[in-house]
Amino acid sequence: MSIRFESLSKSFGPKTVLKNVSFEVSTGEILFILGKSGMGKSVTLKHIVGVMKPDEGRVFVDGDDVTQLDDNGLADVRRKCGMVFQHPALLDSLNVYQNVSFGLRTPQYTRSLPRPLTEEEIRTKVTETLRLVNLGTDIFDRYPPEISYGMQKRVSLARTLAPGPTYLLFDEPTTGLDPITTNAVNDLIFELSRKLKVTSVVVSHDMQCALKIADRVLVLDQAGILALQTVPEIKRSREPLIRDFLAETLALLPPEERAELEAHS
Amino acid sequence: MSSVKSSPSLQGASGLAGALLGPITHTLHEVGGLVLFLKLILKTALTTRGNTPAILEQVLSICSRSLATVVFAGTFVGAIIVLQFNAVLLVYDAQIFLGGLNTSAIVREIGPLMITFILAGKIGAFTAAELGTMRVTEQIDAVECLGTNPVQYLVLPRFIGIVISSLILLALGIMISMLGSTFVATFLCGMNPLQYMSTITRFVGVWTLFCGAAKSLVYGLIVGGVACQKGYTARGGARGVGTAVTQAALYMSLFVILANYITSNSLNWIHDFLGAALGWVDG
Ligand SMILES: Nc1ncnc2c1ncn2[C@@H]1O[C@H](COP(=O)(O)OP(=O)(O)O)[C@@H](O)[C@H]1O
Ligand SMILES: [Mg+2]
Numbered sequence: 221m222s223i224r225f226e227s228l229s230k231s232f233g234p235k236t237v238l239k240n241v242s243f244e245v246s247t248g249e250i251l252f253i254l255g256k257s258g259m260g261k262s263v264t265l266k267h268i269v270g271v272m273k274p275d276e277g278r279v280f281v282d283g284d285d286v287t288q289l290d291d292n293g294l295a296d297v298r299r300k301c302g303m304v305f306q307h308p309a310l311l312d313s314l315n316v317y318q319n320v321s322f323g324l325r326t327p328q329y330t331r332s333l334p335r336p337l338t339e340e341e342i343r344t345k346v347t348e349t350l351r352l353v354n355l356g357t358d359i360f361d362r363y364p365p366e367i368s369y370g371m372q373k374r375v376s377l378a379r380t381l382a383p384g385p386t387y388l389l390f391d392e393p394t395t396g397l398d399p400i401t402t403n404a405v406n407d408l409i410f411e412l413s414r415k416l417k418v419t420s421v422v423v424s425h426d427m428q429c430a431l432k433i434a435d436r437v438l439v440l441d442q443a444g445i446l447a448l449q450t451v452p453e454i455k456r457s458r459e460p461l462i463r464d465f466l467a468e469t470l471a472l473l474p475p476e477e478r479a480e481l482e483a484h485s
Numbered sequence: 486m487s488s489v490k491s492s493p494s495l496q497g498a499s500g501l502a503g504a505l506l507g508p509i510t511h512t513l514h515e516v517g518g519l520v521l522f523l524k525l526i527l528k529t530a531l532t533t534r535g536n537t538p539a540i541l542e543q544v545l546s547i548c549s550r551s552l553a554t555v556v557f558a559g560t561f562v563g564a565i566i567v568l569q570f571n572a573v574l575l576v577y578d579a580q581i582f583l584g585g586l587n588t589s590a591i592v593r594e595i596g597p598l599m600i601t602f603i604l605a606g607k608i609g610a611f612t613a614a615e616l617g618t619m620r621v622t623e624q625i626d627a628v629e630c631l632g633t634n635p636v637q638y639l640v641l642p643r644f645i646g647i648v649i650s651s652l653i654l655l656a657l658g659i660m661i662s663m664l665g666s667t668f669v670a671t672f673l674c675g676m677n678p679l680q681y682m683s684t685i686t687r688f689v690g691v692w693t694l695f696c697g698a699a700k701s702l703v704y705g706l707i708v709g710g711v712a713c714q715k716g717y718t719a720r721g722g723a724r725g726v727g728t729a730v731t732q733a734a735l736y737m738s739l740f741v742i743l744a745n746y747i748t749s750n751s752l753n754w755i756h757d758f759l760g761a762a763l764g765w766v767d768g
Contacts, residue, residue, distance in 0.1 A: 266626070269630050271626045271629055271630065295632055298629075298630050298631075298632060299632070301630075302630075303626075303627070303630045305623040305626060305627055306623065307622040307623045307624075308622075309622055309623040309624045309626070309627035310624070310627075311624055311628070322628075322631050322633075323631035323632065326631055326632030326633050327632060328631070328632025328633075329632060376627075379627075379631070383631075
């Protein structure tokens with residue numbers, strides 16, 4: 221029971237973004253998807269929640285073929301799969317509290333409960349999830365344009381976490397964040413997956429963070445999968461593209477790890 | 486490329502045909518896109534719960550933002566048309582018809598067009614940019630993933646808001662331009678205001694009012710539809726939003742002019758038909 225891609229292909233006009241892509245995410249793991257920009261990483265994630273439809277192939281979430289589901293089935297998949305978009309994607313017309321509680325009020329979420337949440341319960345949940353991303357109740361009434369980009373990204377993360385998804389799909393969760401927040405978000409992804417047994421798919425171009433928290437790394441290149449390997453295997457890889465990604469992180473690593481990586485190149 | 490050697494003049498002709506056909510097929514393609522989007526809006530409107538507060542909020546916001554422009558433009562449009570008609574009518578010693586002709590022109594043609602172009606420039610472009618930004622910053626995807634239909638939640642209130650507002654603003658614009666016209670007729674054309682207004686009811690009856698309202702409705706559907714469609718389907722960052730707004734501006738005006746021709750003809754046809762079948766005559 222997990223996420224599985226089966227020979228998925230997707231083109232936009234003449235441009236083939238994914239061709240015959242198959243892979244499976246195991247339950248509880250953290251899978252990093254790495255690749256240069258424009259290689260179809262975001263497109264891959266969007267297929268899991270069905271906001272994009274493939275030209276060919278199928279995507280399974282817990283055995284359900286996302287490409288064939290009706291609205292109800294799709295709602296179930298989307299409740300299970302929390303997506304954190306590359307942009308903060310908060311609604312400007314709603315304040316932080318309303319944004320974070322947005323997903324707690326929709327039928328997609330409430331129909332899995334015996335009764336809809338009371339305002340009290342929603343408030344508690346919003347407060348708790350904001351605390352997870354190191355934000356307090358003092359920003360409840362602020363509107364997205366009034367808070368910093370880093371805060372917006374964390375509020376966006378909280379909005380996704382609030383309904384308690386079992387799969388988390390992150391699209392460049394740390395791009396544009398300062399190093400301290402980046403670390404905090406990485407730690408959070410790690411904790412969620414270890415403590416709450418959440419399965420995570422993280423799109424990133426941050427190899428350093430992949431090496432630190434990923435179980436496996438999938439490298440997308442030229443519309444296909446260049447590699448799908450565990451972190452130790454990635455470190456030993458001889459693929460030029462992967463070596464390039466690794467080289468970028470070298471300077472940032474502690475000396476003993478750097479020596480280990482350099483030994484393979 | 487064909488293997489048959491064609492003469493230069495033939496090549497020129499096919500190039501010309503291409504140059505002419507290109508825009509036509511392109512426009513038809515755009516019409517198709519708009520029709521499909523309107524179908525999606527209609528389907529959503531019929532199958533989901535309406536959001537009356539959101540619609541009212543849109544209507545209020547649109548009307549309040551366009552009010553000043555409608556008042557300003559309405560006054561002057563009425564004034565200009567009065568002066569033009571007056572010059573011609575004086576030649577035929579028919580100044581008495583000024584009020585009727587002028588009001589009829591405003592209600593049937595100029596009012597709806599004026600309101601539409603104001604709505605297109607102000608609200609249409611704004612809506613395309615707003616929805617476009619929501620699309621490229623993934624707000625629309627986010628709303629969908631959290632279990633809300635983005636067409637129902639984001640598009641419908643804006644679309645219906647534009648349609649309702651265009652009717653409200655039309656009524657307002659017409660009243661304002663009637664005032665402006667009466668003012669000019671009195672002070673610049675030397676007419677007695679009562680004399681000016683005496684012929685209005687001879688030219689403007691229920692049918693004319695219906696024509697104005699029908700046109701405004703059609704134009705409102707076009708402005709709302711094109712603006713929402715271009716914004717909703719925008720892609721590719723800030724540049725994509727720019728493209729969406731430019732295209733919205735272009736196709737709103739183009740389609741309104743096309744629709745003007747079609748609705749004018751159809752309305753005339755309906756009027757004749759009603760007259761022949763029911764003996765109904767009304768200005
Ligand atoms: N809705 C769309 N319409 C057309 N082209 C798209 C669309 N979404 C993505 N693309 C194209 O697909 C390619 C991959 O995009 P994306 O998955 O966003 O890349 P990244 O790996 O940087 O996340 C890009 O070239 C992009 O232009
Ligand atoms: Mg991306």
